[in-house]
Amino acid sequence: MSGLNGNTVDSGSSRTSSKPRIGVLALQGDFAEHIHMLGLIGINAVEVRKVQQLSEIDGLIIPGGESTTIVKLLGMFDFVDDLRMHVESGMALWGTCAGMIVIARELADPYPTPLNLIDIGVARNYFGRQVDSFESELSIDGIE
Numbered sequence: 001m002s003g004l005n006g007n008t009v010d011s012g013s014s015r016t017s018s019k020p021r022i023g024v025l026a027l028q029g030d031f032a033e034h035i036h037m038l039g040l041i042g043i044n045a046v047e048v049r050k051v052q053q054l055s056e057i058d059g060l061i062i063p064g065g066e067s068t069t070i071v072k073l074l075g076m077f078d079f080v081d082d083l084r085m086h087v088e089s090g091m092a093l094w095g096t097c098a099g100m101i102v103i104a105r106e107l108a109d110p111y112p113t114p115l116n117l118i119d120i121g122v123a124r125n126y127f128g129r130q131v132d133s134f135e136s137e138l139s140i141d142g143i144e
Contacts, residue, residue, distance in 0.1 A: 019042070019043065019044055020043070020044075020058035020059055020092075021044050021045075021046065021056065021057050021058050022038060022043050022044065022045045022046075022057060022058065022059045022060070022061060022092075023045070023046050023047075023048035023053060023054070023056075023057035023059070023060045023061070024038070024045055024046070024047060024048060024060070024061045024063060025048050025060060025061065025062045025063065025070070025099070026047035026048055026049050027049065027070065027073040027074070027077065028065045028066065028069050028070055028073055029062075029063040029064050029065020029066070029070060029098060029099070030063050030064050030065060031047060031063045033063070034061055034063045034096070035047065045061075048060060050077075051077060051078055051079050051082045051083075054079075054082055054083060054086045054091070055086075057091070058091065058092060059091060059092030059093065059094070060083070060086075060091065060092070060093050060094070061093075061094045061095070061096065061099065062093075062094070062095040062096075062098075062099030062100075062102050062103060063095075063096055063097070063098070063099050064096050064097030064098045064099060065097075065098045065099070066098060067098040067099075067101040067102055067112050067124065068111060068112045070098055070099070070102050070112075071102055071112040071113065071114075071115070072112075074102070074115070080115060083115070083117070084115070084117065087117050093117060093118060095118070100120070100122055101114060101122050101124055102114060102115055103115055103117040103118045104116070104117075104118060104120050104121060104122040105117075105118065105119050105120060105121065106120075106121035106122070107121070107122055107123075107124070108121065108122065108123035108124070109123070109124045109125075
């Protein structure tokens with residue numbers, strides 16, 4: 001959120017900086033790839049492994065991975081209530097792939113139970129199972 005002087009103010013603390021500090025949930029999934037890409041565009045991204053770190057960031061990305069596993073780990077490490085509180089207080093939140101499933105309001109499938117943090121409905125595996133997503137016959141010279 002922007003302060004009066006144009007600096008970014010973290011919704012969960014009094015920390016002020018010129019750029020938002022983005023956390024990437026690092027419990028499971030492709031968090032390293034997200035952090036790398038954010039770094040390439042000049043975003044200060046950090047791995048979030050402990051619930052206490054939510055107070056140190058301006059926004060959180062929940063990356064792709066395995067949605068059922070991410071939901072279980074969020075519960076196991078007591079993230080759910082604190083994450084909900086930070087989002088309700090204005091912390092930015094984004095989910096990619098499995099992360100989007102985790103934060104959705106509604107899921108077309110019976111599992112996992114989404115956290116109802118963003119007003120979207122999601123259908124898992126809409127185009128089929130992931131293992132079938134990108135199969136193609138290739139002809140490569142020198143390889144039979």
